[in-house]
Amino acid sequence: MMPHLLLIPLIVAAFAVFAESRPASAQAETPVSQCQMIARSLPSVTFASFSAEPALKVQAKANEEVKITYIGHSTFFLETPAGVKIATDYNGWYKPPALPTVVTMNKAHSSHYTTNPEPGIEYVLHGWQDGSPKGADHDVVVGDTYIRNVPTDIRNWGGSMEANGNSIFIFEVAGLCIGHLGHLHHELTEKQYAEIGRLDVLMVPVDGGLTMGAESMSRVVQRLRSSLILPMHRRGPPISQFLSMFGTGFDAVTDDDATMTVSIRSLPKRPTIHILSGV
Template sequence: MSTLIVSFANTQDATKPASQCQMIAQAPLRAVFAGLSGADTAQAHIEGTVKITYIGHSTFFIETPGGVRIATDFNGWYEPPSLPTVVTMNKAHSSHYTLSPDPDIAHVLHGWREDGGPAGHDLVVGDTYVRNVSTDIRGWGGAMEENGNSIFIFEVAGLCIGHLGHLHHELTDKQYAEIGRLDVLMVPVDGGLTMGPQSMSHVVERLRSALILPMHRRGPPIAQFLSMFDDGFDVSLSEVASVDVSVATLPQRPLILVLKGV
């Protein structure tokens, strides 16, 4: 499996892989762009299905058609079904990261930098392009800490999949532009540890993803989050912890799918 790693901090924008999510953020969901080739556009191929499994807390296990395995907000507590190729982490609480991951994990991506600057990930692994958008977090004393969280975005099989991490504030227009289009959105619904349900629902409504996967539910019933949405959103409670997603099977209307275990 070939891998290309490019750092935002040390390269010019021209060296970055092309993001299909940013390119077609204002275009129809199923638009397809031809004429792209090479490792820079691994994410442009739309064949195949992505399997997403809820493992626990904020950890999802993503399996791509090309065999890349990704664990989000990986903390080492929740055991994925197989060794991840890539893990992403955020530092708001120890339940969102580990400083001693399995050394056989090829790519460990922190959503923060020790010097307080914005993390910059721009990684192509096999058929998947992984990037991030930095946001701030609320410290233990209540003050906001710049660049402490990352929204990780996975572009694969024609899909744009986003994980909000431990998001503590509504996003700016600049951050929405950096994110682009998200077909699948993983959103915390704890009701206050991140943001209240009304503020979080504003983010969900603005992103208008086809498939919304709640996560990070602590305390309040899922109904509190669901009550924030009108009949423009469909809701489904799944009896299983996994969902198969492809460009062809994306819901026509935004669907909030509550996987088993949430």
């Protein structure tokens, strides 16, 4: 047996003791990241799935599926097993098939946010902190989904960098860690990689320069080692330019459908760039 696999029972036990030692109120109110905790404990190991209830508070079954639809630009529409509906980088132009429960936004360009979200959206999560250089800090549990963010910097219209103007949003649901890079303008720091943790599904801009060049973006993708990579935000260069940055360790699939379902069991065994219809 590999040495790092022998550590798993010890980690589970340690997390269980930690959970039992906290007050009952803390256990009930404080969300715990299954993705981030594993990354912190075993930084050199990538897991396809992990569950250690109740310590990690994972609401997941192996057969639970998340439905993902590419709507346009940087907007994906996620539908969870419990019926939570999430639209990423929501701008009001690209309409999901149903009213979202949650929308996330980033402010690099107006195509990634709106100041007039539709009435009835319960949670509007900005990827920036209004009127402050401090980064946004979201820790929200909605139904079966835990939503958090990792701030990154953006280029402003003058060309200089603005601290914490973007967020990578992470959705933890059905045992999956789903990450949306937003309008990422720089390669990530070690601290940001640690804060992100494990990502099974990665939504990545492939414009080739409006966010980052294909080579820089490919380094981020390879470092995150996600099982499923979903391109978005393609402007100008053909997607083949992005695909050319990856070697034989990655597969590529072109889909005629804009919608797919994903679960822990259905994650590809090899890292796969899955190009949904419309990209």
